[in-house]
Amino acid sequence: MVELSPPALARPRVPERNAGRFALLDGLRFAAALTVVAFHFTARKTDAWATPVSEQSPAVFDLTKYGVFGVDLFFVISGFVILMTAWGRPLHQFVSSRVxxxxxxxxxxVLLTAGVLVFNGAHWFTTSDVLINLTMAQEAFNVPHIDGVYWTLWVEMRFYALMAVFVIVGISERRLIAFSVLWPVVAAIAEKTHLDFVAYVLVWQHAALFAGGMMLFVIIRNGHEFVRWLAVGTDLLLALATSAPEAAQRILGTTGSGVPSLAAIGCVLLCFVAVALVTMTPLRRVNWKWLSVLGALTYPLYLLHEQIGWAVIEHTQQLGWFPAALLAAAIALGLAAAVHFLVERPGGPVLRRRLTAGLAPAMSGSTRPTGTTTAENLKVSQS
Structure with missing residues (x-):
């Protein structure tokens, strides 16, 4: 059962150690990444397997094909975390933190994956494709993704663009509630009326997931009130109507096997429930530092696992499907750790400081005050 704090307690008590970090939210992100890894290695159609896992172990395939919903969980968490990082910050800080x-x-x-693909004999992309991929905007130019998972980054970028507009206008709870309800509705109407560009910009199939995550953070920040929960419930219902069938269709298209509509609905519901449980119940007091480490490895693991993992599987499947998949996951995790500790940790803060200093003169006058925030106290590895 979800523990609801009285409305008067606008901010939940945070653990004394590790300064209020939602450690289990970090762990939830890593778990979502693992479900996606399992999906790509054992359920998605790929030429890497001479004999698909669906034939070698049908029971495993029937389970791991649901790993697609790890992406939906990412989007709910992203709505929560990105609002947390945007609220109370000027535009230049929000942009520099995201970049x-x-x-x-x-x-x-991108470069590591491209290098592995070339070494493994891939010829389906060009040097210019790799260069365009470095912008993260390759989908806008109809350039193939070097790794298939990059499509979700373009979805996230459109969400960030909407949040940047929100930062410029000014974030307030009243606007957030209205936006969280109207955004998925307007996006769905745009899709229904063939306003394709508007529907695309508003990420209509995933809007309710982001919006629901945003409203969950509003509740964490400002307390439990009926209108706030009504907005979460509305977003949930809209997600069940849009995101659940989209994910089910994605499973069918990438595995050749469908899932029951009720199962898809249940998975999307579980995404909302999971984020609420780890942030609103006594579980939020869990403060194991190793969960934060796993959360930090989530992003590079997600970026690296698919194509590189398939290359490993292609050359080791004679060991059996399970050892090959496990080895591919272990190598992807090892590379993710290397990228995090050798690139992200030293390079990210430096880039952020320089971007903040460079963007501040140009953007500081374009942002309205948005009030104080608990973002500095409620910390979590950003998605």
Whole structure:
């Protein structure tokens, strides 16, 4: 059962150690990444396997094909975390935090993945494709993703753009509640009426997931009130109507096997429930530092695992499907740790400081005050 604090307690008590970090939210992000890894290695169609895992172990395939919903969980967490990082900050700080968080690891992962693919004999992309991929905007130019998981980064970028506009306008709870309800509705209407560009910009199939995560953070920040929970419930219902069938269709298209509509609905519901449980119940007091380490490895693991993992599987599947998949996951995790400790940790803060200093003169006058925030006290590895 979810523990609801009285409305008067606007801010939940945070653990004394590790300064209020939602450690289990970090762990939840890593778990979401593992479900995606399992999906790509054992359920998604790929030429890496001479004999698909669906034939070698149908029971495993029937379970891991649901790993697609790890992406939906990422989007709910992202709505929560990105609002936390944006509230109370000027535009230049928000932009510099996003760029410095996403790009250093991404640049290295693109080049590393491309290098492995070339070494493994891939010929389906060009040097210019790799260069365009470095911008993270390759989908806008109809350039193939060097790694298939990059499509979600473009979804996130569109969400960040909407949040940047929100920062410029000014973030307030009243606006957030209205936005969280209207955004998915307007996006769905745009799709229904064939306003494709508007629907695309508003990420209509995933809008309710982001919006629901945002409202969960509003509740964490300002307390439990009926209207706030009504907005979360509305976002949940809209996600069940849009995101659940989209994920089910993605499973069918990438595995050749469908899932029951009720199962898809249950998975999306679980995404909302999981984020609420680790941030609003006594579970929020869990403060194991190793969870934060896993959370930090989530992003590079997500970026690196698919193509590199398939290359490992292609050359080791004679060991059996399980050892090959496990070895691919272990190598991806090892590379992720290397990228995090050698690239993200030293490079991210430097890039952030320089971007903040460079963008401040140009953007500082374009942001309205948004009030105080608990973002500095409620810390979590940013998605």
């Amino acid at each position: 410095s968080r996403l790009y250093p690891a991404y640049w290295v992962c």
